[in-house]
Amino acid sequence: MIQTAFAESYPSRRNRLARQMQHTAKSSVRLQKDTSNLFRDRLDEAGEALSVRDFNHLLEIDTAERTLVSEGMNPYGELVDASLEYGFMPLVVPQLKTITIGGAIAGIGIESTSFRYGLPHETVLEMEVLLADGSVVSCTPDNEHADLYYGLPNSYGTLGYVLKLKTPALPVKPFVRLDHTLYQDAQEFFDAIAALQHSDIDFLDGSVYGPNEHYITTGRFVDTAPFTSDYTYLNIYYKSVRARETDYLTVKDYIWRWDTDWFWCSKNLYVQNGLMRRVVGKKRLNSQTYTRVMRWNSKWGATRFLNRIGGFHCESVIQDIDIPIQHAAEFLAFLLNEIGVLPIWICPIGTGENASRFPLFSMHPNATYINFGFWDAVKSRTKHPVGYLNRKIEKKTAELGGIKSLYSDAYYEENEFWQIYRSNEYWALKDRYDPNGKFLNLYEKSVLRK
Ligand SMILES: Cc1cc2nc3c(=O)[nH]c(=O)nc-3n(C[C@H](O)[C@H](O)[C@H](O)COP(=O)(O)OP(=O)(O)OC[C@H]3O[C@@H](n4cnc5c(N)ncnc54)[C@H](O)[C@@H]3O)c2cc1C
Known part of the structure; x- marks a missing residue:
């Protein structure tokens, strides 16, 4: 097992944050960190901010047991870099580098390994959660806090904050071979996806460009590659899906293939033109830049x-x-x-x-x-x-x-919302873990944009 050491240990930072939480007034607490992938604007930025910027480390990697222990606000960009050094990646890595591992649990993530491993929250083995009263509890699928283990996914910070979590690690090979296959008929496309689900591929996703243009992309780990493409600067990944049948990427470039152009959404910022890409520069072609610009645009x-x-x-x-x-x-x-x-x-x-x-x-x-x-x-x-x-x-x-x-x-209307997102179970969790309503509730946060 490899443990990483930092200037201030995790327990020391956790205890400091817990004390800060104990002293927050009964108001809406919110997380303060450098990035966010939340795409609804809050109407009100009031509430006490809890700085969690320094909960961004990979704490342990157990190469024998194949597990990772990470802090909750660790962006996948950093988590992937740290785990690839040891020849592993998390089982499911959302496509945008700034999504944090705790954010993907509290707000649901997905990627091309989900056909095999499900959604990121389904892969969690254990997590430590900071509650509204400043206590920290450990939740597993079968301990006394199993209700929170199951209740936290999709709770968007309304039940507590994930500070640390243990997840399985997937061994990687250096390269990924991609095969893009065109289907004209939608039903044949989905039937082919269903058939591939139980095959020996490592990655599976698809993209639809028009009514008769559906592509399945399969990925396989390989030890060697005859060539590798680069979609981190002048070439654009989503365009390559339509242009070539087979491709090779390094494992890191495969994981972040959608980040450079935010899938295809960079078109709204006019950076799919070669000249613009040169002007903007390779370093700034990423989802973090686009999120900043979109937020600015939304504000002004x-x-x-x-x-x-x-x-x-x-x-x-x-x-x-x-x-x-x-x-x-x-x-x-x-x-x-x-x-x-x-x-x-x-x-x-x-x-x-x-x-x-x-x-x-x-x-x-x-x-x-x-x-x-x-x-x-x-x-x-x-x-x-x-x-x-x-x-x-x-x-x-x-x-x-x-x-x-x-x-x-x-x-959603409020009744309709609670039928889908299960009011009985939610309010039972709220009563147990946030009885004084220090956090907003899920309807207030996700529909009323508080
Ligand atoms: C344009 C767009 C594209 C997306 N594409 C993908 C995609 O391709 N794949 C994918 O998997 N997901 C995608 N997502 C969804 C994304 O995974 C979720 O929005 C996720 O919650 C973002 O995580 P974050 O770390 O950026 O959290 P933030 O945006 O900072 O926070 C999201 C919410 O979760 C809460 N939260 C954050 N961290 C924690 C924590 N540690 N504990 C408890 N609550 C917490 C916050 O309070 C907030 O309410 C996309 C989102 C957007 C906006």
Whole structure:
């Protein structure tokens, strides 16, 4: 086992933070850190800020037991660098470098290993959580805090903060061979994904560029590569999916293949042009830069202003939706016909046997879901009610037995929300772990944007 040492030990920093939490007044506490991938603007930044910037270390790696112990606010970018040094990666690494391991549990993550290992929260072995009263509890699937172990995923910091967690580690090889296969028919595409789920590949995701253009990308670890491509500067990964059948990347470049261009969303910042990429520079071509620009834009309303003078009404449609695979073709047709956002990222999820035990993100156990990721602003000359398209998506998701991530806008009525995200279990957890309401509740945070 390798343990990493720091100027101030984890227990010392944890105890200091716990004391700070004990002395916070009964108000809405919020996390203070350098990055965030939350895509809904808070209406009110009030509340006491708890600085957790220094909970960003990999504490242990056990190469024999194949486990990692990381601090909760460790961004995957750093966690991956540290674990690759020992020939391992976390089982599921979300695509954006600044997503933290605790954030992916509290706010749901996913990636191309999810077809085999499920969502990141399903892989957690043990976690230490800071509660509203300043105490710290350890939760496992079967100890006295098992309710919090299952309740924390999708709780968005409304039950406590994950400070430390133990997860399995996946041994890697130096390279990944990618194969991109085109399917014209949507049903054949989803059938092929289902068939691949039990094959010997290591990675599986897909992308849809149009009604007759669905690509499956499989990845396999390999020891050697005849060549390697580079999508960290002038070449753009998502364009390569349509342009080549086979490709090779280093394992690190594979893990971050979507980060350089934020999937394809960098197009909104005009940096998919070669000249612009040179001007911006390799170092700044990443999701962190784009998030900063989008936040600035959201604050100052530059795009809103341009749309207004152009006579457009614009709705932000930034969602990740999980749909049982048997309804995936129907959901895709709905997205193409009624929403119109392209491309769409597709990622299969093979849920584990405990998937229905997570009350705030309950899925059928041992089932296959398809994650649809679509992120854009839809322009129209017609003025619709606020959240018009997002409401349609919420209704269709419910109709097809799916579930939606809450990192972006949600428009649910309160009753409807609590039916999906299970009010009984949630309020029982709130009573036990935050009886004085020091944290906001999930509806306030994710729909009312408090
Ligand atoms: C445009 C966009 C694309 C995305 N794409 C992907 C993707 O491709 N793959 C993927 O897996 N996910 C994706 N996500 C979702 C992302 O994983 C979640 O939003 C996640 O919660 C972000 O983690 P963060 O560390 O940035 O947390 P933050 O954005 O800082 O916080 C998110 C919420 O979680 C709470 N929180 C943060 N850390 C902790 C903690 N340690 N303990 C308890 N609560 C905590 C915060 O209070 C906050 O309410 C995407 C999100 C966006 C906005």
